[in-house]
Amino acid sequence: MPQRAKARNQFWAVAAGGGAAIAALTATLHLMAADYDRLALDREQTVVNNGMQSRAAEVGQQVVPQAVWDDAVVNLDNRFDRAWAHDNVGTYLHVTNGFAFSWVLDARDMPIYGMSDGADAALGDYDRLAGPAARIVSEVRRKEADRSAHRANPGAEPEAAIVANTYDLIGNDLVILSATLVQPDFGSARIKAGRAPIILTGRVVDPAFVESFGQRYMLADAHLHHDDTRLEPDQAHAGITNSADRTVATLDWTPQQPGSRLLGKFLPIVLAIMAGLLAVALVAYRKNHAATKAVVASEARALHIAYHDALTGLGNRRAMDGRLSEAFTAVATGGPGYALYSIDLDNFKELNDISGHAVGDELLKNVARRLRRVAGQQGLCYRMAGDEFALIQFETDPNQIGHRAERTLKILARPYALSIGRFQLTATIGVAFAHAADTDSGEALRKADLALFAAKRDGRGRFALYEPAMDEDLRRRRGLVEALRRDIQAGALSMVYQPQVDRNRSMIGVEALVRWTSTEFGPVSPAVFVPLAEESGLIESLSAFTLSQSFKDSLRWPGLKMAVNISALQLKDPAFADRLLTLAGETGVSPTGIELELTEGVLVDRGQGASARLDALREAGFSIAIDDFGTGYSSLSYLSRFPIGKIKIDRSFVIDMGQSRSADVLVKSIVQLGRSLNMRVIAEGVETSDQWLRLAAVGCNEFQGYLASRPVPAEDIDRLYAGERIQVAGQDPDYAPEHHRVAA
DSSP states (O other): OOHHHHHHHHHHHHHHHHHHHHHHHHHHHHHHHHHHHHHHHHHHHHHHHHHHHHHHHHHHHTTHHHHBSHHHHIIIIISOOHHHHIIIIIIHHHHHHOOSEEEEEOTTSOEEEEEETTEEOOGGGGHHHHHHHHHHHHHHHHHHHHHHHHOSSTTSSOOOOOEEEEEEEETTEEEEEEEEEOBOOSSSOOOOSSSOOEEEEEEEOOHHHHHHHHHHTTOEEEEEESSOOTTOTTOEEEEEEOTTSOEEEEEEEEOOOHHHHHHHHHHHHHHHHHHHHHHHHHHHHHHHHHHHHHHHHHHHHHHHHHTBOTTTOSBOHHHHHHHHHHHHHHHHTTOOOOEEEEEEETTHHHHHHHHOHHHHHHHHHHHHHHHHHHHGGGOOEEEEETTEEEEEEOOOOHHHHHHHHHHHHHHHHSOEEETTEEEOOOEEEEEEEOOTTSSSTHHHHHHHHHHHHHHHHTTSSSEEEOOHHHHHHHHHHHHHHHHHHHHHHHTOOEEEEEEEEETTOBEEEEEEEEEEEETTTEEEOHHHHHHHHHHHTOHHHHHHHHHHHHHHHHTTSTTSEEEEEOOHHHHHOTTHHHHHHHHHHHHTOOGGGEEEEEEHHHHHHHHHHHHHHHHHHHHHTOEEEEEEETSSOOOHHHHHHSOOOEEEEOHHHHHHTTTOHHHHHHHHHHHHHHHHTTOEEEEEOOOSHHHHHHHHHTTOOEEESTTTOOOBOHHHHHHHHTTOOOOOTTOOGGGOOBOOOOOO
16 A cells, blocks of 8 residues: 555544544533532532531530520529529520520429520420420530540539530521520539529521531521421432431522533533544644653653652642542541651751751651651651651551551661761651541641640650640640730739748848739749740840839839849840849949849850850849759859859759658759859749758758748838748748848
8 A cells, every 4th residue: 555545544544533432522521520510519518517517516516605504503403593594594695696595494394494585585485396306405414424424523623515416496496496405614503403403495497507608518508498398309408407417497508510511611612622632633633742752751850840749759738638638538528537646856956057058968867767667558648848847647546556656766767877977866746637528628727736836845855646625725825925915015923932941040142033923814834924025035025124114113112132033035135234233233233133044054055155145244243043953954163154142942852842852952962063163052932841950950051932921012022121930821920931131
């Protein structure tokens, strides 16, 4: 056959094949669109069903503040106050939350108060609700009984609310019924009856409710039927069942049908493009075949680079986000669950800073190889950024997850053979489960990071599983930070001062301590708000307040040393010494009357920079003391390098004196060390006369603690300074501080 005819035959063969391919593609796209519509419909119905249950739970939670409340226990159980119930249950829930009715049931589950549509209801009106509410009331009672049976220490701490919810038809209305157990919150109220009262509420599922729900879940033409209409064609349906699992209503909406819409929109374009491509292929199919192979290879290389970390070869953040989205979609449609491990290397920055980035990169490669072994055949292992890694594992058993996390920590903690020698470090892990109720795939990563933060806060080198309480803790910490910011700006914090005495009980100085009582959170411990201030950048403002106030108050007590605490962040600031001298000048305070207390860790972490700043402060007249001596990085080297004039023995050693021989030996050694270096030594946390006498016996001449006085307001120090004796809770009068003013 001539070559030209052969070419024509090939042309028509390719044309016929192309036409068949277009026809097959069209049919396939129709099938795919239909299948996609079915999948989308199934997913919509699943999401809406879950959403209806979640919405009922949200409505039920609106009652919790009124039920989990000491006042509710007092006025609904300890005694029944009808006026209180009217105001705080009936009226409040009706006006604030839009409940159609609310009832208070006593320990026998009999109504003792009711409100319907904003007006008090006759107790007999409850009869129409008794049947529909029976199951959820019983569920609350069962949970109440279970908790009572397993509660080891009643009233020791707040307990979670007990709530049960259901949908049911009440008359012509579909109603969300909620039963909430009355119980105390943080107060001292206690349930006196054998069983607590129950608040039963009803929220009508009206058109506004349906419209709001439809907007939340992006449902078109959402409407409600008070019967089972799930056989109605061309509609998506979510059956609403009551506590007896009987369908009492149906939520209908027009399904999205994304497959059909995409098919109608893009099929003509796709066909046109396919026809054009076929024409091009017929003209130069041989040439394009070779070019296509080259392009495919190039794209594969580019794709690998785009989705992989160049250093370790692991998937990068972009690859993990894509895989998380796929896994989230699978979970949302009933697929397998998964756990996300967020992994952070502890103290990696130190290796980078000391040995250089090349050694740091070497370590990261070793870590990646170990994580691949942990990931197993799934190989879902990623490097997020820097020293942050992640694992995705399709497992939901907490025991299995805990075992994998422990194994990962052990593997990563083994020594690494690096070019600089053997190196060892630890890692911290946060783990989160994927849930169908999560809003998106990023929610799992957020929860894992939150768990990681909690694990690091507890000491690093460990793992933590995400718990909902972590979100509450985060919200509380944010609330505390904002409240602290406002109160610092408003000057709403206060100062107290703890006397420091010598062995003759003469007051020789005071330690300045900041206190915070928030209008929103009540009294907040310095152990809580000082670290929060450091984390949130408020420490400078807080320190400015404490230094300014303590400097001003020191002018009231000439001759007494004013001890103030200095944080690591303050000493890190090169301008801190200048600011302290400026403040002394502005307030008229002599630096010789101020003693700066620092922890041992501050000196170790800050090195030469700290030494220069402390030398400048010492030359200006300030005294330098080491707080909590013996609990951190005690070292003779820094005692000789820094201008330290005083050692404060940590209270943990003082408490153990007389009970632990090692504590007695340590305290004696610290006192002897201080005296040999010509440093003053003071013991803090002295609470008993036996501790005082033991300290005095080993040569300690200065004391601070509840035995003499707890921290008191400046006005009480004024009285002591004037020669009065004051009584303070926890004080032993025989050791109460005295002050004898030196005659002019």
